[in-house]
Amino acid sequence: MVTLSAGLSPAALQAIADLEHRVVAADGGRLKLEWNALRHRSGETVEDVLCWDGERLLGFLGVYAHGAPALELAGMVDPAARGRGIGTALLSAGLKLCQEREHSSVLLVVPRPSVAGRSLAERHGGRPDHSEHALEMPGDPVDVPADPRITVRPATEADQPAVRELLRLGFGWEPPESAGHDPNTLVVERDGRPVGTARLHREGDRAGVYGFVVHPDLQGRGIGRDVLHRLCRTARADGATVVHLEVETSNDRALKLYTSLGFQPVITEDYYAF
Known part of the structure; x- marks a missing residue:
């Protein structure tokens, strides 16, 4: 039934x-x-x-x-x-x-x-739309030097416009007004200026990283590696034994970054559009 x-x-x-x-x-x-x-x-x-x-x-x-x-x-x-x-x-x-x-x-x-x-x-x-690799990190991330110019903090109400703009630039779609209101939303700042965003959520002994984006103009400068390392360390310190995330199969740069930190592919998932 x-x-x-x-x-x-x-x-x-x-x-x-x-x-x-x-x-x-x-x-x-x-x-x-x-x-x-x-x-x-x-x-x-x-x-x-x-x-x-x-x-x-x-x-x-x-x-x-x-x-x-x-x-x-x-x-x-x-x-x-x-x-x-x-x-x-x-x-x-x-x-x-x-x-x-x-x-x-x-x-x-x-x-x-x-x-x-x-x-x-x-x-x-249904027609093929895109595909994503699901990855998991079952232990500690590879050590990465922390850039003192970079800070990661919880998003506030005043950050919502910046968060939506970062999501728009990073993912190519127009976020709704509610985007960024998730209590797990974080803001990445470099020299006090918002340059990225992510959501980190722990559920039991697992933690997930979602909506992770660095401003396109600043990609390739080590910000993503530094921030993701911090998120993984935070999740581990909070009790998570596994950290997981997804990445589009076409995003070779991000996939290389994630695997270099210790993430391992678990499965590839295909998305069909209707």
Whole structure:
């Protein structure tokens, strides 16, 4: 039975975690389920699709906004229940939910090894948009000298225009007014002037780096390496055993930077646009 959920109960979250464990054990890699978002659903909007067989969860699909123009869909189907149309039912329901929301496009995240996921996307009219490498750092980062001119601090209300401008320059899309209001948003300053931004969020023993950008005019000067090293050290000091991030497969400069600090590729994910 497919159900739509506005907010997830503790029992539902546990069922999703159990399903994730079964899927990763069978397929390897990882799933982009955005646990921070799942645990903090507002309960005001339907954002998740679940397929149940009694009390056992066989399939899940989440809708994620991330403050970007495109909505993202990511989900999974129990390995023992595949071939029964569950993926089709989940994606159909998810795309219908997206039609009711304001967005520029919808992106379905498909792990590259998943032939069934790629076929599902194509059958529903999805077209390849871009691909990202998921990377993880399971230990301490490689040591990097700290530039005394660079500081990293929490963003304030007064920083919002600068944060949105940095996101626009770095990612090529117009951020919404809410961009930068995440309490985990950080501002990077060089000689007192904002030159970058990032979000650092810890969930349990894992920490994620999101929306990391250095002003294009200042890239290649070691700022990104210095800042990312600081973020990883902060996450480790705060109790995280693993730090993760994503990078577009076409961004060779960033990929080289991340791997030089100790990040290791986990899986490549393809994004299909609808």
